[in-house]
Amino acid sequence: xxxxxDQTRCQGHxxxxxxxxxxxxxxxYGQSTEKINVHLxxxxxxxxxxxxxxxxxxxxxxxx
Amino acid sequence: MSNNIIMDGNYLNIDWANxxxxxxxxxxxxxxxxxxxxxxxxxxxxxxxxxxxWLPVDYDVVTKIAxxxxxxxxxxxxxxxxxxxEPNPAQPILPYGVPPISADPPLHTWxxxxxxxxxxxxxxxRYRSMTTExxxxxxxxxxxxxxxxxxxxxxxxxxVRVIATMLGVPTDMTDxxxxxxxxxxxxxxxxxxxxxxxxxxxxxxxxxxENRKSSPKNDLISxxxxxxFNGKKLDSSLVLGMSILxxxxxxxxxxxxxxxxxxxxxxxxxxxxxxxxxxxxxxLAVEEFLRAYSPVTMARVVTEDIEIKGCPMKxxxxxxxxxxxxxxxxxxxxxxxxxxxxxxxxxxxxxGSGIHRCAGSNLARMELNVSLREWxxxxxxxxxxxxxxxxxxxxxxxxxxxxxxxxI
Ligand code: HEM
Ligand code: SF4
Numbered sequence: 505x506x507x508x509x510d511q512t513r514c515q516g517h518x519x520x521x522x523x524x525x526x527x528x529x530x531x532x533y534g535q536s537t538e539k540i541n542v543h544l545x546x547x548x549x550x551x552x553x554x555x556x557x558x559x560x561x562x563x564x565x566x567x568x
Numbered sequence: 569m570s571n572n573i574i575m576d577g578n579y580l581n582i583d584w585a586n587x588x589x590x591x592x593x594x595x596x597x598x599x600x601x602x603x604x605x606x607x608x609x610x611x612x613x614x615x616x617x618x619x620x621x622w623l624p625v626d627y628d629v630v631t632k633i634a635x636x637x638x639x640x641x642x643x644x645x646x647x648x649x650x651x652x653x654e655p656n657p658a659q660p661i662l663p664y665g666v667p668p669i670s671a672d673p674p675l676h677t678w679x680x681x682x683x684x685x686x687x688x689x690x691x692x693x694r695y696r697s698m699t700t701e702x703x704x705x706x707x708x709x710x711x712x713x714x715x716x717x718x719x720x721x722x723x724x725x726x727x728v729r730v731i732a733t734m735l736g737v738p739t740d741m742t743d744x745x746x747x748x749x750x751x752x753x754x755x756x757x758x759x760x761x762x763x764x765x766x767x768x769x770x771x772x773x774x775x776x777x778e779n780r781k782s783s784p785k786n787d788l789i790s791x792x793x794x795x796x797f798n799g800k801k802l803d804s805s806l807v808l809g810m811s812i813l814x815x816x817x818x819x820x821x822x823x824x825x826x827x828x829x830x831x832x833x834x835x836x837x838x839x840x841x842x843x844x845x846x847x848x849x850x851x852l853a854v855e856e857f858l859r860a861y862s863p864v865t866m867a868r869v870v871t872e873d874i875e876i877k878g879c880p881m882k883x884x885x886x887x888x889x890x891x892x893x894x895x896x897x898x899x900x901x902x903x904x905x906x907x908x909x910x911x912x913x914x915x916x917x918x919x920g921s922g923i924h925r926c927a928g929s930n931l932a933r934m935e936l937n938v939s940l941r942e943w944x945x946x947x948x949x950x951x952x953x954x955x956x957x958x959x960x961x962x963x964x965x966x967x968x969x970x971x972x973x974x975x976i
Contacts, residue, residue, distance in 0.1 A: 515925040518689070522851060522933075532685040534930075557913045560631075560921055 505544050506567045507552050509536045513563035520559055524551035536563070585610035588623050590647065590865070590888065591757065596962030600905060603893040612879045618648065621886040622879060627897040627917070629876060630890055633868060634921040640868035640887060641672050642924060647867050647888060647964040648757070661770060664806045666813040669924060676923065679810060682795055683927050686734065686788055692931045695730050699935055702729055703942040711946070711975065715953070718830040718971035719823075726939055727822035730931070731815060736787025737776055744768070749819045754961045754969075773811050777804060788814065814928075821863050822932045824967020825918075826939050828861035829854070831968050832907060833944070834952050839909050844948040847941060853909040854936045859916035860907045862892035863965050866920070891917045892966065949976045 507527065509520070516534020520527070527548060528536045544552060556564040582589055584602055589595065595602055603625045606613050613623040624630050633640050643665070665671060668680035685691060706725050710716040728742045728749075737745075751765025777789060781804075784790040792807045833840040843853055866889040870881045881887065895916045898904040919926035926932065952958065956972030 515922060516684070516929075517919060517925055518930060519855075521689070530689060532688045532690070533681060534684055534688065534925075554912065558915055560915050560917050 505546075505549050505552060506542070507544065507556070508538050508541065508565050508567075510563045510565055511535065511537075513561045514559075515561050515563075517560050520555040520564060523558060524548070524555045527552055527555060585613050586615070587617065588613040588615045589617060590623070591963055596960050596966065599892065599962070599966070600896060603890075603896060604905075607897075612877055614879070619886055620882065620884070621888060622881060623888045624876075624890055625893040625897070627894040627900040630894040631917060631921045633876070633887055634889060634917075634924070637672055637923060639870060639872055639874045639881075641871050642670055642676070642868060643672065644869040644886060645670050645867050647865055662805060662809045662812075664803070664809050666809040666816075667806070668810075668927070669813055669817065670809075673923070678797055679806070680923075680927060682792065682797075683810065683814070686791075687928050687931050689930050692934045695733065695931070696934055696938060698733065699726065699730055699938045700942060702726060703939050704946070707942060707946045716973050716975065718834065718973045719827040719968045720970065722939070722943070723823045723826035723830065723967075723971075726826060727932075727935055728819045730935060731818040734788050735776075735811060735814060736780075736785050736789055737772075737815075741772075744772075745815065746819065748772075749816050750961075752816065753820050753964050769812055769815060770808070773808055773815070777807055777811065817926075818928050818931065820965045820967075822928075822935050824863035824961075824965050825858060825861070825932065825936055827968040827971055828863065828966075829857040829936065829940055830943065830973075831958065831971055832857060832861065833940075834950055834971070834973055836907065837951070839907065840944070840949075843909065843940075844944050847944070849910050850937055850941055852911060852914075854933060854940065855914050855916065856907055856909050856911045857936070858918040859895045859901070859911075859914055861967075862895050862916070862918040863967050864918070864920075864926075865890055865892060865964055865966075866924075889920070891920060947975055950974060951976060 514536050518530055518534065520536050521530045527539055529539050530536050552566060556566050582592060584606055606625045611624060611626045612629060615621050664675065668676045671679060703726065706722050710721055713721065724746060728746050729739050732739045732742055732745065748765045748768040751761045752769065755761045780790045780793055784794065789807065789811050792802060792810055795802050843849060868887045868889060870883055870885045870887065873883055874881050895918060896904045900915065919929040950973050953972035953974040957970065958968055959970045961967060961969045
Protein backbone atom coordinates (compact mmCIF):
# COMPACT_ATOMS: atom_id res chain seq x y z
CA UNK A 505 0.00 0.00 0.00
CA UNK A 506 1.10 3.54 -0.78
CA UNK A 507 -0.52 6.78 0.30
CA UNK A 508 -0.36 10.45 -0.52
CA UNK A 509 -2.15 13.63 0.47
CA ASP A 510 -3.89 15.40 -2.40
CA GLN A 511 -2.63 18.95 -1.80
CA THR A 512 -5.49 20.50 -3.72
CA ARG A 513 -7.99 18.94 -1.30
CA CYS A 514 -6.28 19.09 2.09
CA GLN A 515 -7.63 21.94 4.22
CA GLY A 516 -5.68 21.24 7.36
CA HIS A 517 -8.25 19.55 9.59
CA UNK A 518 -5.33 17.59 11.09
CA UNK A 519 -7.33 14.46 11.69
CA UNK A 520 -4.72 12.40 9.85
CA UNK A 521 -1.87 13.66 11.99
CA UNK A 522 -3.78 13.06 15.21
CA UNK A 523 -4.63 9.50 14.25
CA UNK A 524 -1.36 8.56 12.55
CA UNK A 525 1.53 10.87 13.45
CA UNK A 526 3.96 8.36 11.94
CA UNK A 527 2.42 8.78 8.54
CA UNK A 528 1.74 12.50 8.21
CA UNK A 529 3.49 15.78 8.74
CA UNK A 530 1.69 19.11 9.17
CA UNK A 531 3.30 22.43 8.29
CA UNK A 532 2.72 25.79 10.00
CA TYR A 533 -0.26 26.43 7.74
CA GLY A 534 -1.97 23.16 8.61
CA GLN A 535 -1.18 21.50 5.31
CA SER A 536 -0.51 17.77 5.55
CA THR A 537 1.98 15.69 3.58
CA GLU A 538 2.77 12.00 3.71
CA LYS A 539 5.99 11.08 5.51
CA ILE A 540 6.51 7.86 3.63
CA ASN A 541 6.17 7.89 -0.12
CA VAL A 542 7.22 4.32 -0.77
CA HIS A 543 5.28 1.15 0.11
CA LEU A 544 4.12 1.26 3.71
CA UNK A 545 5.28 -1.36 6.18
CA UNK A 546 2.24 -3.58 6.67
CA UNK A 547 1.84 -2.64 10.34
CA UNK A 548 1.04 0.95 9.28
CA UNK A 549 -1.62 0.03 6.75
CA UNK A 550 -4.47 0.07 9.21
CA UNK A 551 -3.50 3.53 10.47
CA UNK A 552 -3.39 4.77 6.89
CA UNK A 553 -6.91 3.51 6.24
CA UNK A 554 -8.16 5.00 9.47
CA UNK A 555 -6.69 8.40 8.56
CA UNK A 556 -8.20 8.26 5.08
CA UNK A 557 -11.60 7.35 6.48
CA UNK A 558 -11.55 10.27 8.90
CA UNK A 559 -10.34 13.01 6.59
CA UNK A 560 -13.30 15.38 6.09
CA UNK A 561 -11.89 16.54 2.75
CA UNK A 562 -11.32 13.09 1.24
CA UNK A 563 -7.76 14.25 0.66
CA UNK A 564 -5.88 11.07 1.52
CA UNK A 565 -5.39 8.81 -1.45
CA UNK A 566 -4.63 5.14 -0.94
CA UNK A 567 -3.07 3.04 -3.69
CA UNK A 568 -3.44 -0.63 -2.86
CA MET B 569 -35.99 29.00 30.32
CA SER B 570 -33.38 31.65 29.69
CA ASN B 571 -34.59 34.88 28.18
CA ASN B 572 -32.52 34.57 25.04
CA ILE B 573 -34.73 31.78 23.81
CA ILE B 574 -37.73 33.15 22.04
CA MET B 575 -40.89 31.42 23.09
CA ASP B 576 -43.15 31.42 20.12
CA GLY B 577 -45.71 28.89 21.03
CA ASN B 578 -46.15 25.33 20.03
CA TYR B 579 -43.50 24.19 17.62
CA LEU B 580 -45.94 21.76 16.10
CA ASN B 581 -47.56 24.80 14.51
CA ILE B 582 -44.40 25.44 12.56
CA ASP B 583 -44.12 24.10 9.06
CA TRP B 584 -40.42 23.22 9.32
CA ALA B 585 -39.99 22.36 5.63
CA ASN B 586 -41.51 25.56 4.26
CA UNK B 587 -41.15 28.08 7.05
CA UNK B 588 -38.43 26.95 9.44
CA UNK B 589 -37.38 29.09 12.38
CA UNK B 590 -34.03 28.34 13.92
CA UNK B 591 -34.69 30.72 16.81
CA UNK B 592 -37.73 28.76 17.90
CA UNK B 593 -37.20 27.31 21.37
CA UNK B 594 -37.93 23.81 20.08
CA UNK B 595 -35.11 24.11 17.55
CA UNK B 596 -32.69 25.42 20.13
CA UNK B 597 -33.46 22.70 22.66
CA UNK B 598 -33.81 19.74 20.32
CA UNK B 599 -32.87 20.42 16.70
CA UNK B 600 -32.12 16.71 16.22
CA UNK B 601 -35.69 15.49 15.90
CA UNK B 602 -36.53 18.39 13.58
CA UNK B 603 -33.65 17.45 11.26
CA UNK B 604 -34.86 13.86 11.33
CA UNK B 605 -38.31 14.91 10.15
CA UNK B 606 -36.83 17.20 7.50
CA UNK B 607 -34.61 14.43 6.15
CA UNK B 608 -37.67 12.44 5.25
CA UNK B 609 -39.78 15.34 4.05
CA UNK B 610 -37.52 17.92 2.49
CA UNK B 611 -33.75 17.87 3.08
CA UNK B 612 -33.37 21.54 2.13
CA UNK B 613 -35.93 23.54 4.11
CA UNK B 614 -36.89 27.09 3.23
CA UNK B 615 -38.30 30.16 4.91
CA UNK B 616 -39.16 33.72 4.00
CA UNK B 617 -38.88 34.86 7.62
CA UNK B 618 -36.43 37.75 7.75
CA UNK B 619 -35.16 36.94 4.26
CA UNK B 620 -35.42 34.06 1.77
CA UNK B 621 -33.21 31.40 3.39
CA TRP B 622 -32.42 27.74 2.94
CA LEU B 623 -31.55 25.16 5.57
CA PRO B 624 -29.93 21.98 4.26
CA VAL B 625 -29.68 19.01 6.63
CA ASP B 626 -27.70 16.52 4.51
CA TYR B 627 -23.94 16.09 4.64
CA ASP B 628 -23.47 15.97 0.87
CA VAL B 629 -25.39 19.22 0.32
CA VAL B 630 -23.69 21.14 3.13
CA THR B 631 -20.18 20.13 2.05
CA LYS B 632 -20.96 20.73 -1.61
CA ILE B 633 -22.12 24.27 -0.88
CA ALA B 634 -19.10 24.90 1.35
CA UNK B 635 -16.86 24.00 -1.58
CA UNK B 636 -18.76 25.98 -4.21
CA UNK B 637 -17.35 29.37 -3.31
CA UNK B 638 -18.32 30.83 -6.68
CA UNK B 639 -22.04 30.45 -6.08
CA UNK B 640 -21.96 30.79 -2.30
CA UNK B 641 -20.13 33.78 -0.89
CA UNK B 642 -19.03 34.33 2.70
CA UNK B 643 -19.91 38.00 2.57
CA UNK B 644 -22.95 37.29 4.81
CA UNK B 645 -21.96 34.81 7.47
CA UNK B 646 -24.27 35.86 10.29
CA UNK B 647 -27.18 33.50 10.65
CA UNK B 648 -29.32 36.45 11.71
CA UNK B 649 -27.92 39.75 10.42
CA UNK B 650 -28.08 42.65 12.85
CA UNK B 651 -29.63 45.02 10.33
CA UNK B 652 -31.40 43.38 7.49
CA UNK B 653 -31.92 45.54 4.46
CA GLU B 654 -30.30 48.58 6.05
CA PRO B 655 -26.83 49.92 5.46
CA ASN B 656 -24.32 48.14 7.63
CA PRO B 657 -23.24 50.53 10.41
CA ALA B 658 -19.87 48.80 10.66
CA GLN B 659 -19.05 49.42 7.00
CA PRO B 660 -16.99 52.61 7.47
CA ILE B 661 -15.02 51.07 10.36
CA LEU B 662 -14.57 47.68 8.75
CA PRO B 663 -14.37 48.16 4.99
CA TYR B 664 -12.78 44.70 4.66
CA GLY B 665 -15.20 42.97 7.04
CA VAL B 666 -13.72 40.46 9.49
CA PRO B 667 -11.47 38.36 7.27
CA PRO B 668 -10.82 35.57 6.58
CA ILE B 669 -14.23 34.38 7.74
CA SER B 670 -16.28 37.06 5.95
CA ALA B 671 -14.10 37.12 2.84
CA ASP B 672 -13.91 35.23 -0.41
CA PRO B 673 -10.60 34.74 -2.25
CA PRO B 674 -8.32 36.53 -2.86
CA LEU B 675 -8.66 38.50 0.41
CA HIS B 676 -9.56 35.29 2.22
CA THR B 677 -6.45 33.44 1.11
CA TRP B 678 -3.77 35.76 2.35
CA UNK B 679 -5.49 36.94 5.53
CA UNK B 680 -5.99 33.30 6.50
CA UNK B 681 -2.32 32.58 5.88
CA UNK B 682 -1.39 35.35 8.29
CA UNK B 683 -3.44 33.74 11.06
CA UNK B 684 -2.75 30.05 10.53
CA UNK B 685 0.77 29.85 12.06
CA UNK B 686 -0.64 31.18 15.35
CA UNK B 687 -2.91 28.16 15.52
CA UNK B 688 -0.57 25.41 14.32
CA UNK B 689 -0.04 22.33 16.48
CA UNK B 690 3.28 23.70 17.61
CA UNK B 691 1.89 27.12 18.53
CA UNK B 692 -1.12 25.91 20.48
CA UNK B 693 1.12 23.70 22.62
CA ARG B 694 2.43 26.92 24.16
CA TYR B 695 -0.97 27.44 25.76
CA ARG B 696 -1.41 23.92 27.12
CA SER B 697 0.17 24.45 30.51
CA MET B 698 -1.70 27.69 31.16
CA THR B 699 -4.94 25.97 30.16
CA THR B 700 -4.23 23.08 32.52
CA GLU B 701 -3.51 25.42 35.40
CA UNK B 702 -6.55 27.53 34.64
CA UNK B 703 -8.84 24.48 34.57
CA UNK B 704 -7.48 23.27 37.88
CA UNK B 705 -8.02 26.63 39.53
CA UNK B 706 -11.61 26.64 38.31
CA UNK B 707 -12.11 23.07 39.50
CA UNK B 708 -10.78 24.01 42.97
CA UNK B 709 -13.60 26.51 43.29
CA UNK B 710 -16.21 24.20 41.78
CA UNK B 711 -15.43 21.47 44.31
CA UNK B 712 -16.04 23.96 47.12
CA UNK B 713 -19.17 25.44 45.60
CA UNK B 714 -22.61 24.40 46.85
CA UNK B 715 -24.29 24.92 43.49
CA UNK B 716 -21.68 24.49 40.78
CA UNK B 717 -22.58 25.29 37.21
CA UNK B 718 -20.56 23.51 34.54
CA UNK B 719 -21.29 26.17 31.91
CA UNK B 720 -20.94 29.37 33.94
CA UNK B 721 -18.21 28.38 36.40
CA UNK B 722 -16.11 26.24 34.08
CA UNK B 723 -16.68 26.08 30.30
CA UNK B 724 -17.33 29.81 29.96
CA UNK B 725 -14.14 30.74 31.81
CA UNK B 726 -11.61 28.85 29.69
CA UNK B 727 -11.45 29.90 26.00
CA VAL B 728 -11.77 33.60 26.69
CA ARG B 729 -8.63 33.60 28.84
CA VAL B 730 -6.61 31.64 26.32
CA ILE B 731 -7.61 33.96 23.48
CA ALA B 732 -6.99 37.08 25.56
CA THR B 733 -3.48 35.81 26.25
CA MET B 734 -2.85 35.17 22.58
CA LEU B 735 -4.15 38.58 21.55
CA GLY B 736 -2.21 40.19 24.37
CA VAL B 737 -5.21 41.89 25.95
CA PRO B 738 -5.80 42.01 29.73
CA THR B 739 -7.08 38.69 31.07
CA ASP B 740 -8.83 40.45 33.95
CA MET B 741 -11.31 41.81 31.43
CA THR B 742 -12.53 38.39 30.46
CA ASP B 743 -16.02 38.79 31.94
CA UNK B 744 -16.47 41.91 29.87
CA UNK B 745 -15.31 40.15 26.69
CA UNK B 746 -17.64 37.27 27.37
CA UNK B 747 -20.65 39.51 27.78
CA UNK B 748 -19.81 41.49 24.63
CA UNK B 749 -19.45 38.33 22.59
CA UNK B 750 -22.65 36.86 24.00
CA UNK B 751 -24.56 40.07 23.36
CA UNK B 752 -23.28 40.09 19.82
CA UNK B 753 -23.90 36.44 18.95
CA UNK B 754 -26.65 35.08 21.12
CA UNK B 755 -29.46 37.58 21.21
CA UNK B 756 -30.49 37.30 17.63
CA UNK B 757 -33.65 39.37 17.76
CA UNK B 758 -32.43 42.06 20.12
CA UNK B 759 -30.76 44.52 17.80
CA UNK B 760 -29.79 47.06 20.44
CA UNK B 761 -28.13 44.43 22.54
CA UNK B 762 -26.18 43.10 19.58
CA UNK B 763 -25.05 46.57 18.57
CA UNK B 764 -23.91 47.19 22.11
CA UNK B 765 -21.84 44.04 22.11
CA UNK B 766 -20.30 44.97 18.77
CA UNK B 767 -19.57 48.54 19.92
CA UNK B 768 -17.88 47.27 23.07
CA UNK B 769 -15.56 44.98 21.13
CA UNK B 770 -14.82 47.61 18.45
CA UNK B 771 -14.00 50.43 20.82
CA UNK B 772 -11.82 48.28 23.02
CA UNK B 773 -9.80 46.77 20.17
CA UNK B 774 -9.35 50.08 18.35
CA UNK B 775 -7.61 51.39 21.45
CA UNK B 776 -5.49 48.25 21.87
CA UNK B 777 -4.35 48.57 18.25
CA GLU B 778 -3.46 52.25 18.65
CA ASN B 779 -1.40 51.41 21.75
CA ARG B 780 0.57 48.78 19.92
CA LYS B 781 1.39 51.12 17.06
CA SER B 782 3.57 53.15 19.43
CA SER B 783 4.70 50.26 21.65
CA PRO B 784 4.54 46.88 19.98
CA LYS B 785 4.34 43.76 22.14
CA ASN B 786 4.87 40.10 21.53
CA ASP B 787 1.31 39.20 20.58
CA LEU B 788 -0.98 38.52 17.65
CA ILE B 789 -2.23 42.11 17.28
CA SER B 790 1.33 43.48 17.17
CA UNK B 791 2.38 40.88 14.65
CA UNK B 792 -0.56 41.69 12.39
CA UNK B 793 0.38 45.37 12.58
CA UNK B 794 3.91 44.63 11.44
CA UNK B 795 2.84 42.19 8.70
CA UNK B 796 3.03 43.13 5.07
CA PHE B 797 1.15 42.04 2.02
CA ASN B 798 2.55 42.80 -1.42
CA GLY B 799 5.14 45.03 0.20
CA LYS B 800 2.59 47.13 2.07
CA LYS B 801 1.77 47.22 5.78
CA LEU B 802 -1.73 46.06 6.64
CA ASP B 803 -4.38 48.75 6.97
CA SER B 804 -5.46 49.32 10.61
CA SER B 805 -9.04 48.53 9.71
CA LEU B 806 -7.93 45.15 8.43
CA VAL B 807 -6.01 44.45 11.64
CA LEU B 808 -9.13 45.49 13.55
CA GLY B 809 -11.36 43.14 11.55
CA MET B 810 -9.02 40.21 12.03
CA SER B 811 -8.59 40.87 15.76
CA ILE B 812 -12.35 41.09 16.21
CA LEU B 813 -12.72 37.76 14.46
CA UNK B 814 -10.12 36.03 16.61
CA UNK B 815 -11.72 37.37 19.78
CA UNK B 816 -15.27 36.48 18.76
CA UNK B 817 -14.66 33.17 16.97
CA UNK B 818 -12.81 31.43 19.76
CA UNK B 819 -15.03 32.20 22.75
CA UNK B 820 -18.68 31.20 22.37
CA UNK B 821 -17.79 28.30 20.10
CA UNK B 822 -15.29 26.51 22.30
CA UNK B 823 -17.15 27.25 25.49
CA UNK B 824 -20.26 25.72 23.94
CA UNK B 825 -18.36 22.61 22.93
CA UNK B 826 -16.88 22.15 26.41
CA UNK B 827 -20.31 22.73 27.99
CA UNK B 828 -22.10 20.27 25.70
CA UNK B 829 -19.48 17.63 26.41
CA UNK B 830 -19.95 18.06 30.16
CA UNK B 831 -23.70 17.95 29.67
CA UNK B 832 -23.32 14.65 27.86
CA UNK B 833 -21.15 13.18 30.58
CA UNK B 834 -23.50 14.42 33.30
CA UNK B 835 -26.41 12.68 31.61
CA UNK B 836 -24.69 9.50 30.38
CA UNK B 837 -23.08 7.66 33.25
CA UNK B 838 -21.76 4.77 31.21
CA UNK B 839 -19.78 7.11 29.00
CA UNK B 840 -18.46 9.01 32.01
CA UNK B 841 -17.36 5.82 33.76
CA UNK B 842 -15.69 4.55 30.64
CA UNK B 843 -13.75 7.78 30.04
CA UNK B 844 -12.62 7.87 33.67
CA UNK B 845 -11.41 4.28 33.36
CA UNK B 846 -9.90 4.75 29.88
CA UNK B 847 -8.76 8.38 29.59
CA UNK B 848 -6.76 7.42 26.50
CA UNK B 849 -10.08 7.46 24.66
CA UNK B 850 -10.28 11.23 25.14
CA UNK B 851 -9.14 12.19 21.63
CA LEU B 852 -11.83 10.03 20.04
CA ALA B 853 -14.44 11.18 22.55
CA VAL B 854 -13.70 14.84 21.81
CA GLU B 855 -14.23 14.25 18.08
CA GLU B 856 -17.49 12.49 18.87
CA PHE B 857 -18.73 15.31 21.10
CA LEU B 858 -17.82 17.75 18.34
CA ARG B 859 -19.80 15.68 15.87
CA ALA B 860 -22.88 15.03 17.96
CA TYR B 861 -23.13 18.46 19.58
CA SER B 862 -21.60 20.63 16.86
CA PRO B 863 -21.98 24.17 18.08
CA VAL B 864 -21.53 26.26 14.95
CA THR B 865 -23.94 27.12 12.10
CA MET B 866 -22.67 29.66 9.56
CA ALA B 867 -24.27 31.33 6.56
CA ARG B 868 -23.56 32.01 2.90
CA VAL B 869 -25.21 34.24 0.34
CA VAL B 870 -26.09 33.03 -3.16
CA THR B 871 -24.21 35.05 -5.80
CA GLU B 872 -25.94 33.66 -8.87
CA ASP B 873 -29.15 31.61 -9.31
CA ILE B 874 -28.47 27.92 -8.88
CA GLU B 875 -30.53 24.78 -8.36
CA ILE B 876 -29.44 22.33 -5.69
CA LYS B 877 -31.35 19.04 -5.42
CA GLY B 878 -34.34 20.63 -7.11
CA CYS B 879 -34.34 23.73 -4.88
CA PRO B 880 -34.22 26.97 -6.86
CA MET B 881 -31.78 29.17 -4.95
CA LYS B 882 -31.91 32.78 -6.10
CA UNK B 883 -29.21 35.39 -6.10
CA UNK B 884 -29.27 37.12 -2.71
CA UNK B 885 -30.84 34.17 -0.85
CA UNK B 886 -29.16 33.03 2.30
CA UNK B 887 -28.05 29.47 2.96
CA UNK B 888 -27.48 28.30 6.50
CA UNK B 889 -24.42 26.10 6.68
CA UNK B 890 -25.89 23.43 8.86
CA UNK B 891 -22.70 21.65 9.88
CA UNK B 892 -24.43 20.34 13.02
CA UNK B 893 -27.14 18.54 10.99
CA UNK B 894 -24.64 17.26 8.42
CA UNK B 895 -22.85 15.58 11.31
CA UNK B 896 -25.97 13.61 12.18
CA UNK B 897 -26.69 12.43 8.64
CA UNK B 898 -27.46 8.70 8.84
CA UNK B 899 -26.26 8.26 5.26
CA UNK B 900 -22.74 9.14 6.44
CA UNK B 901 -22.61 8.08 10.10
CA UNK B 902 -23.81 4.76 11.45
CA UNK B 903 -26.04 5.24 14.51
CA UNK B 904 -25.85 8.93 13.71
CA UNK B 905 -28.02 9.99 16.65
CA UNK B 906 -26.09 7.90 19.14
CA UNK B 907 -23.02 9.23 20.90
CA UNK B 908 -20.34 6.55 20.57
CA UNK B 909 -17.34 7.87 22.46
CA UNK B 910 -14.86 5.61 20.71
CA UNK B 911 -16.31 6.03 17.20
CA UNK B 912 -13.56 4.99 14.81
CA UNK B 913 -14.81 6.51 11.59
CA UNK B 914 -15.89 10.07 12.09
CA UNK B 915 -15.52 12.39 9.14
CA UNK B 916 -17.35 15.20 10.93
CA UNK B 917 -17.45 18.79 9.75
CA UNK B 918 -17.93 20.59 13.08
CA UNK B 919 -15.05 22.86 12.05
CA GLY B 920 -16.52 23.42 8.61
CA SER B 921 -15.48 22.13 5.23
CA GLY B 922 -13.40 23.59 2.44
CA ILE B 923 -11.37 26.79 2.46
CA HIS B 924 -12.93 28.26 5.62
CA ARG B 925 -12.05 25.25 7.80
CA CYS B 926 -11.83 26.65 11.32
CA ALA B 927 -8.45 28.26 11.68
CA GLY B 928 -8.61 27.71 15.45
CA SER B 929 -9.42 24.00 15.35
CA ASN B 930 -6.12 22.89 16.89
CA LEU B 931 -6.58 25.35 19.72
CA ALA B 932 -10.20 24.35 20.30
CA ARG B 933 -9.23 20.67 20.39
CA MET B 934 -6.45 21.31 22.87
CA GLU B 935 -8.81 23.25 25.15
CA LEU B 936 -11.49 20.57 24.94
CA ASN B 937 -9.01 17.84 25.62
CA VAL B 938 -7.35 19.53 28.58
CA SER B 939 -10.55 20.78 30.20
CA LEU B 940 -12.37 17.44 30.02
CA ARG B 941 -9.32 15.46 31.10
CA GLU B 942 -8.70 17.65 34.14
CA TRP B 943 -12.39 17.66 35.00
CA UNK B 944 -12.85 13.89 35.00
CA UNK B 945 -9.57 13.40 36.85
CA UNK B 946 -10.74 15.58 39.72
CA UNK B 947 -14.51 15.14 39.44
CA UNK B 948 -15.00 11.59 38.21
CA UNK B 949 -18.60 11.36 39.39
CA UNK B 950 -21.20 14.04 38.73
CA UNK B 951 -24.69 14.45 37.38
CA UNK B 952 -27.27 17.13 36.68
CA UNK B 953 -28.40 18.78 39.88
CA UNK B 954 -31.74 17.58 41.18
CA UNK B 955 -34.40 20.06 40.06
CA UNK B 956 -31.87 22.20 38.19
CA UNK B 957 -32.74 23.44 34.72
CA UNK B 958 -30.33 23.29 31.79
CA UNK B 959 -30.76 26.18 29.37
CA UNK B 960 -29.40 26.35 25.85
CA UNK B 961 -28.46 29.17 23.54
CA UNK B 962 -28.79 28.61 19.82
CA UNK B 963 -28.87 30.21 16.41
CA UNK B 964 -25.30 30.76 15.29
CA UNK B 965 -23.73 28.91 18.23
CA UNK B 966 -25.48 26.20 20.24
CA UNK B 967 -24.48 25.16 23.72
CA UNK B 968 -25.61 25.08 27.34
CA UNK B 969 -25.62 28.41 29.17
CA UNK B 970 -26.72 27.09 32.54
CA UNK B 971 -25.65 23.61 33.55
CA UNK B 972 -26.35 23.04 37.26
CA UNK B 973 -24.38 20.03 38.44
CA UNK B 974 -24.10 17.87 41.52
CA UNK B 975 -20.83 16.25 42.42
CA ILE B 976 -21.31 12.73 43.81
C1 HEM C 1 -15.16 23.99 19.23
C2 HEM C 1 -14.85 25.20 18.89
C3 HEM C 1 -15.00 25.77 17.51
C4 HEM C 1 -15.86 25.41 16.52
C5 HEM C 1 -16.91 24.31 16.52
C6 HEM C 1 -15.57 26.27 15.39
C7 HEM C 1 -16.23 26.21 14.18
C8 HEM C 1 -15.89 26.93 13.06
C9 HEM C 1 -16.50 26.78 11.77
C10 HEM C 1 -17.64 25.82 11.45
C11 HEM C 1 -15.87 27.62 10.91
C12 HEM C 1 -16.15 27.76 9.42
C13 HEM C 1 -16.93 28.96 9.11
C14 HEM C 1 -17.49 28.96 7.70
O1 HEM C 1 -17.45 27.97 6.99
O2 HEM C 1 -18.03 30.02 7.33
C15 HEM C 1 -14.87 28.34 11.67
C16 HEM C 1 -14.04 29.31 11.16
C17 HEM C 1 -13.10 29.99 11.92
N1 HEM C 1 -12.80 29.79 13.25
FE1 HEM C 1 -13.62 28.42 14.46
N2 HEM C 1 -14.57 27.13 15.72
C18 HEM C 1 -14.18 26.85 17.01
C19 HEM C 1 -13.18 27.46 17.73
C20 HEM C 1 -12.35 28.45 17.24
C21 HEM C 1 -11.25 29.02 17.96
C22 HEM C 1 -10.77 28.62 19.35
C23 HEM C 1 -10.71 29.96 17.16
C24 HEM C 1 -9.54 30.80 17.51
C25 HEM C 1 -9.56 32.05 17.55
C26 HEM C 1 -11.46 29.98 15.92
C27 HEM C 1 -11.22 30.79 14.84
C28 HEM C 1 -11.80 30.66 13.59
C29 HEM C 1 -11.43 31.47 12.44
C30 HEM C 1 -10.35 32.54 12.39
C31 HEM C 1 -12.24 31.04 11.38
C32 HEM C 1 -12.25 31.58 9.96
C33 HEM C 1 -11.48 30.70 9.02
C34 HEM C 1 -11.63 31.10 7.56
O3 HEM C 1 -12.61 31.74 7.20
O4 HEM C 1 -10.71 30.80 6.78
N3 HEM C 1 -12.46 29.04 16.01
N4 HEM C 1 -14.89 27.88 12.98
S1 SF4 D 1 -7.26 15.14 7.71
FE1 SF4 D 1 -7.35 15.56 5.54
S2 SF4 D 1 -7.69 17.73 5.36
FE2 SF4 D 1 -7.01 17.30 7.39
S3 SF4 D 1 -4.83 17.67 7.38
FE3 SF4 D 1 -5.17 15.52 7.05
S4 SF4 D 1 -5.26 15.34 4.86
FE4 SF4 D 1 -5.50 17.49 5.28
